[in-house]
């Protein structure tokens with residue numbers, strides 16, 4: 724049961740994923756959650772750190788696709804300045820958004836990783852889609868109210884995960 728909530732890796736932030744390393748692992752695209760993973764949920768402007776990382780990804784020809792449960796207009800507005808590709812209304816933890824992205828870009832499950840700050844949406848959706856996942860820490864501590872409720876559940880799930888998988892740890896990078 725707890726297996727469906729297990730992330731493949733856990734790192735502090737999306738910027739900790741080194742594009743050169745991803746390339747060497749054969750990863751062709753990074754799928755990512757929007758709020759609190761790529762940008763703080765209450766601040767839609769990308770940081771210089773994000774822009775540097777995006778440029779590095781592009782250099783290695785790795786595609787970035789935002790996969791968000793938010794509606795089209797909200798996601799479009801959030802990613803407009805960064806010119807990111809996106810899927811809206813992904814219905815995570817359903818695999819439907821991830822599958823739509825795989826189909827759209829002609830990618831196989833093993834070509835991608837999915838990054839997100841929530842076990843109950845991002846990690847669960849990844850496992851449902853049979854895609855490797857990276858759990859990151861939320862960029863800001865405050866959350867929208869729905870997320871606050873999920874966070875309480877996630878603390879309980881994380882305890883069960885640590886018990887079942889003692890090797891599951893926050894890492895500097897994925898390996």
Ligand SMILES: [Mg+2]
Pocket residue numbers: 756757758759760839840841
């Ligand atoms: Mg999020």
